Amino acid sequence: MLIKMNESVILAKHINFSYGKTPILTDLSLSITTGKIYGIIGPSGSGKTTLIKAILGLIKLNSGELSVFGQKIISRELIHIGYMPQLTALYEDLTVFQNIDFFARMYGTKNRTEIIHILLKQVKLLDYKNQVIGKLSGGQRQRVSLAIALVHNPPLILLDEPTVGLDPKLRFELWQYFEELSRQGTTLLISSHTMDDANHCQKIGFLYDGSIVIEGSPKELCESIGNKKMTLEEVFLHIISNS
Amino acid sequence: MDLQRIVALIRRIVLQIVQDRRSIALIVVAPLIIMSLVGFSFIDKTNILNTIAPALIATFVLFLTFMLTAVSFLRERQLGTLERLTTTPVRTFEILIGYLVSFCFFSIIQSLIVVFFTIFALGIDYQGAIWQMLVIVLIETIVSVNLGIFISTFAKNEFQVVQFIPLILAPQIFLSGVILPVSELPIYFQVIAKILPLRYAVDCFQGIMLKGNSLNEISNDLIILCGFGVVFLCLAALTIRRLK
Numbered sequence: 001m002l003i004k005m006n007e008s009v010i011l012a013k014h015i016n017f018s019y020g021k022t023p024i025l026t027d028l029s030l031s032i033t034t035g036k037i038y039g040i041i042g043p044s045g046s047g048k049t050t051l052i053k054a055i056l057g058l059i060k061l062n063s064g065e066l067s068v069f070g071q072k073i074i075s076r077e078l079i080h081i082g083y084m085p086q087l088t089a090l091y092e093d094l095t096v097f098q099n100i101d102f103f104a105r106m107y108g109t110k111n112r113t114e115i116i117h118i119l120l121k122q123v124k125l126l127d128y129k130n131q132v133i134g135k136l137s138g139g140q141r142q143r144v145s146l147a148i149a150l151v152h153n154p155p156l157i158l159l160d161e162p163t164v165g166l167d168p169k170l171r172f173e174l175w176q177y178f179e180e181l182s183r184q185g186t187t188l189l190i191s192s193h194t195m196d197d198a199n200h201c202q203k204i205g206f207l208y209d210g211s212i213v214i215e216g217s218p219k220e221l222c223e224s225i226g227n228k229k230m231t232l233e234e235v236f237l238h239i240i241s242n243s
Numbered sequence: 244m245d246l247q248r249i250v251a252l253i254r255r256i257v258l259q260i261v262q263d264r265r266s267i268a269l270i271v272v273a274p275l276i277i278m279s280l281v282g283f284s285f286i287d288k289t290n291i292l293n294t295i296a297p298a299l300i301a302t303f304v305l306f307l308t309f310m311l312t313a314v315s316f317l318r319e320r321q322l323g324t325l326e327r328l329t330t331t332p333v334r335t336f337e338i339l340i341g342y343l344v345s346f347c348f349f350s351i352i353q354s355l356i357v358v359f360f361t362i363f364a365l366g367i368d369y370q371g372a373i374w375q376m377l378v379i380v381l382i383e384t385i386v387s388v389n390l391g392i393f394i395s396t397f398a399k400n401e402f403q404v405v406q407f408i409p410l411i412l413a414p415q416i417f418l419s420g421v422i423l424p425v426s427e428l429p430i431y432f433q434v435i436a437k438i439l440p441l442r443y444a445v446d447c448f449q450g451i452m453l454k455g456n457s458l459n460e461i462s463n464d465l466i467i468l469c470g471f472g473v474v475f476l477c478l479a480a481l482t483i484r485r486l487k
Contacts, residue, residue: 087323090324098258105248108247
């Protein structure tokens with residue numbers, strides 16, 4: 001699949017979604033271009049996971065247009081998306097290798113063993129490849145889950161709260177890895193509720209009550225309110241208190 | 244349809260069950276214990292034992308396949324692996340085929356163990372061919388797996404799956420000719436028995452194993468059992484699509 005630089009990988013126009021009568025996404029629009037790390041930052045319940053599920057085609061929108069790689073999401077496009085859910089979503093009674101290998105087979109990945117070994121090295125789990133998932137710590141499971149999202153080398157990766165449960169050193173290494181992926185042309189959409197994660201993103205959309213209330217690079221956002229420079233946290237609090 | 248994906252699904256499901264010793268015990272040891280209890284209780288009453296043994300094989304297939312599928316599928320939902328699976332290029336019917344083939348494999352092993360146990364340990368003299376019995380096992384497994392997938396959507400945890408035993412399984416055991424022939428039940432229970440898949444499975448097993456009937460001679464019961472399979476297959480497919 002040919003993807004041009006600066007082309008919209010994900011394009012959402014005025015999308016709306018509600019569970020019953022409760023609105024979750026309200027008139028949300030966004031555009032994410034190739035090779036960018038885009039952070040969807042917002043508090044719990046703001047609609048981050050729902051937005052990711054909408055992009056994956058797991059939920060049916062009430063209205064609006066949403067396209068991925070210029071097309072409405074359909075099953076065969078999923079081959080181009082890597083997804084790391086909020087729940088680690090692993091088979092507890094299988095080993096690390098068996099879990100990654102299973103999903104690699106689902107994507108039809110060639111040279112599976114070689115690729116899995118490279119990934120395990122990158123997420124620092126090579127010594128645990130024959131360990132059953134049920135015996136791993138939360139952080140180790142997160143890394144297995146990440147390896148699954150990367151196993152088919154997708155051009156777009158959706159990561160739902162990927163740094164939860166990771167220690168600072170591991171989080172730092174993970175962000176270095178994300179930046180490396182971005183340099184190679186992979187587009188990353190990362191949801192988080194921490195400003196630490198937000199600072200690593202190239203572009204941020206603050207999500208509040210199902211809408212993106214402000215968008216821009218961390219630098220732009222920090223300079224967006226008045227004349228004084230604010231932290232991202234202060235910007236977010238300022239915006240939601242005025243909305 | 245991608246054969247490699249289906250094989251991977253089968254491999255994973257079989258691996259998960261094989262690595263869980265309790266599931267293996269449920270598949271192999273539990274039927275042998277029940278069969279031994281029944282067998283040695285009726286050791287002098289050959290007629291009763293001959294009638295009950297095929298009915299119990301049908302019951303084991305329904306009960307164990309239903310329970311294992313319902314719990315496996317519920318776990319897939321709870322852990323989020325089903326959702327993750329549906330974000331891969333896998334198709335609904337590939338997931339269904341994966342589950343069906345895996346559980347058919349275990350049902351056949353289980354049925355063969357029970358049949359050989361009843362022949363060699365309990366001395367039951369079957370009339371029909373074993374391969375014909377295995378055809379019924381396969382069809383009944385299709386019914387049970389799809390029923391398990393469908394019913395698992397109504398359960399939020401494993402405890403709630405167990406609650407379906409008195410609702411879905413127990414009435415079938417009482418009304419399907421396992422304990423008393425259906426013809427000896429009150430007329431209103433006979434009417435209810437007509438909508439129970441186990442009744443037709445029991446009739447098929449007894450027809451082949453006791454009377455030595457061919458598949459052709461039990462075709463009416465077989466067609467109805469297949470009908471249940473098709474209905475539950477559609478419900479299971481809708482269930483997975485709804486969860487996507």
